[in-house]
Amino acid sequence: AQYEDGKPPPWTMDRLPDDFVRAQLKGIVAFEMRIERLEGKRKMSQNRKPEDAQGAIDGLKATGRPVESQVAEIVAKANKDRF
Template identity: 50%
Template sequence: MYIPPAFRAADEAAMHAVMRDAPLASLVTATAAGLLCTPLPLCLEPGEGERGVLYGHLARANPHWRAPAEGDTLAIFSGPDAYVTPSWYATKRETGKVVPTWNYVAVHAYGPAEFFDDPARLLAVVTRLTARHEGGRPAPWAVADAPADFVAAQLRGIVGLRLPITRLEGKRKMSQNRDAADRAGVAAGLAAGDAAERRVAGLIPLD
């Protein structure tokens, strides 16, 4: 990922937070036949391994897990993002020398993908992912709510993924390359938008 110095995010805890908040990641593997990409939810275990370990699962019918990888596998996590119009810049009124851009947060996690089909490990991964996404609901559903034989049959249709993170790259592009007046204009413009834009507005550095 191209990361100019102004946009580099090096804090591992902050990158882990982005990964936890992202509901869906993209798993990318280079193979002899070309690139393979699978969108899937991933669960981070930050205390495992040197930089954390990602867990998830793929459909057994998905050829992605069978293809030998050429190098590390990449998991892409996208954080808050929003379009930035030049109309918000003070510089537009002063010189007119402005162009549109996009503010965003992204984290790339690299490591050797490991796949497994042990039923107990698969059940643990599915249970963990379910708890993560059901936990905040008024009446959360649990894997144990389904009949055990049905769950066992479903597990036979998936393959588990374990990805020990060996390298993390973080990018936080939030108008840091603009002067204070332009940043204030971007923050004010985004603050008047929808929920996603307001979230980005809160990430613009104003001092």
């Protein structure tokens, strides 16, 4: 919850009817998977409208926290040709 400070409470399953939750739980299946290769891709709002990316930057900076400010700078650099 560290990154949700000041934001509305997140959605929870408490809002669902009990019978719906029980029915859904029956469909959950546990499994294990061996990972042999992992590829990552950094998404920094490049696929968003420029105003959405700017909103993300502004929101991150507004937290006043160093890590979020660093992420805001990365998003800004990734989108510099779009602003």
